[in-house]
Amino acid sequence: MTTLIRGAQLLGAERTDVLIDDGIIAEVGSVARADTVIDADGLIALPGLVDLHTHLREPGGEQSETIATGSSAAAKGGFTAVFAMANTAPVADTVAVVEQVADRGRAAGLVHVQPIGAVTVGLAGRELAEIGMMAASRARVRVFSDDGKCVFDPLLMRRALEYVKPFGGVIAQHAQEPRLTEGAVMNDSALSGTLGLGGWPAVAEESIIARDALLAEQTGSRVHICHVSTAGSVDVLRWAKARGIAITAEVTPHHLMLTEELISGYDSVYKVNPPLRRDEDVQALREAVADGTIDIVATDHAPHAPEQKLTSFGDAAFGMVGLESALPVVLRSLVEPGHIEVADIARILSSAPAAIGGILGYDKPLTVGAPANITLVDTSASRTFSADDLAGRSTNSPFIGVELPGTVEHVLFEGRATVREGLVIHD
Numbered sequence: 001m002t003t004l005i006r007g008a009q010l011l012g013a014e015r016t017d018v019l020i021d022d023g024i025i026a027e028v029g030s031v032a033r034a035d036t037v038i039d040a041d042g043l044i045a046l047p048g049l050v051d052l053h054t055h056l057r058e059p060g061g062e063q064s065e066t067i068a069t070g071s072s073a074a075a076k077g078g079f080t081a082v083f084a085m086a087n088t089a090p091v092a093d094t095v096a097v098v099e100q101v102a103d104r105g106r107a108a109g110l111v112h113v114q115p116i117g118a119v120t121v122g123l124a125g126r127e128l129a130e131i132g133m134m135a136a137s138r139a140r141v142r143v144f145s146d147d148g149k150c151v152f153d154p155l156l157m158r159r160a161l162e163y164v165k166p167f168g169g170v171i172a173q174h175a176q177e178p179r180l181t182e183g184a185v186m187n188d189s190a191l192s193g194t195l196g197l198g199g200w201p202a203v204a205e206e207s208i209i210a211r212d213a214l215l216a217e218q219t220g221s222r223v224h225i226c227h228v229s230t231a232g233s234v235d236v237l238r239w240a241k242a243r244g245i246a247i248t249a250e251v252t253p254h255h256l257m258l259t260e261e262l263i264s265g266y267d268s269v270y271k272v273n274p275p276l277r278r279d280e281d282v283q284a285l286r287e288a289v290a291d292g293t294i295d296i297v298a299t300d301h302a303p304h305a306p307e308q309k310l311t312s313f314g315d316a317a318f319g320m321v322g323l324e325s326a327l328p329v330v331l332r333s334l335v336e337p338g339h340i341e342v343a344d345i346a347r348i349l350s351s352a353p354a355a356i357g358g359i360l361g362y363d364k365p366l367t368v369g370a371p372a373n374i375t376l377v378d379t380s381a382s383r384t385f386s387a388d389d390l391a392g393r394s395t396n397s398p399f400i401g402v403e404l405p406g407t408v409e410h411v412l413f414e415g416r417a418t419v420r421e422g423l424v425i426h427d
């Protein structure tokens, strides 16, 4: 079974044909025929996108998302791999749960679902989870995170870093000082005062990043910082990297584009952890991606059922969906203003997250012998983003009604079409 992508624009190269045979790229160059042909005239071929930070909600949160529906959202957004966060119910803190998540991902068959294991039992921050067992399991867990909660106890954090070091694992930290954020629901600012909403100071994030950078240095292990949101965090990261500390960081699409002013109408779709910040922060985050201080963009896709969002701003759940809008928002916030080029998307949304998370097959994309994980995009197309663009179970997107560039036309996952003409293929 062969598939031919005809006339795609490869990054930094000519328009060309790509032949896929048995899930592997067999030929790049002029190809005559194949069993199936995809017309890629006018489309750019990106490597399949990789999301290091996705909430799939299964087990336990199936009213918001399942592994299958979240896989659809991912495919629709151009992803071929997602890392599934551990804050499910039960928590992914055992071999049984991580293997079940991986197996259900395989059964859904739309993307590679790579489970993340919890750092502490039940995300409770008291004792380490069975990290070594999850690493050695069929699920081959390499990323560990209590995301949703900060690993606050510095001794536990140090032990976790020591534990993952021998097998090249990484601790992905949700950097939130708990005492400084009690009752906080938005950025701490004049606006939070005016709106009467609890303020979340930047130092609550920055102090944990600084601490964990120093713990990573002391242990010689690797730490990854989730959803960085402030200019001060960028300064701390820049300092840590200059010192040679093994620290990596992600920013979400929403933190690259949206600011706290949106909360003025108390619309809970804008309630997210960490909160939307100021324009100065947005600019600093964009520059940090451009200069490599921030390594990757990760969605933090956080689906919530309507009843979790349709309450007062204070009571609503934190989080927004992001898989389907990620690439358009990256084009708008990073490529259009000239911070990065389209070719850089292959790094920040594919090879770098794959390398940080330790999954294989993304280091030499679109070359002969590589797995055929390919996303064909029309970067010139523009449309008003709508609920029709969402393929998951929840619709809590802050981008509905926003004009955005870039459409995902076709996606191949291990050589199989998962998206055709913008529609997810379920078979």
Ligand SMILES: NC(=O)N[C@@H](CC(=O)O)C(=O)O
Residues within 6 Å of the ligand: 055, 087, 147, 148, 149, 174, 271, 272, 273, 274, 300, 302, 303, 318, 319, 320
């Ligand atoms: N980002 C969020 O606002 N929410 C996430 C948790 C998290 O990423 O911290 C969720 O699980 O809903």
Ligand SMILES: [Zn+2]
Residues within 6 Å of the ligand: 147, 148, 149, 174, 226, 227, 273, 274
């Ligand atoms: Zn988080």
Ligand SMILES: [Zn+2]
Residues within 6 Å of the ligand: 053, 055, 085, 147, 148, 300, 302
């Ligand atoms: Zn998250």
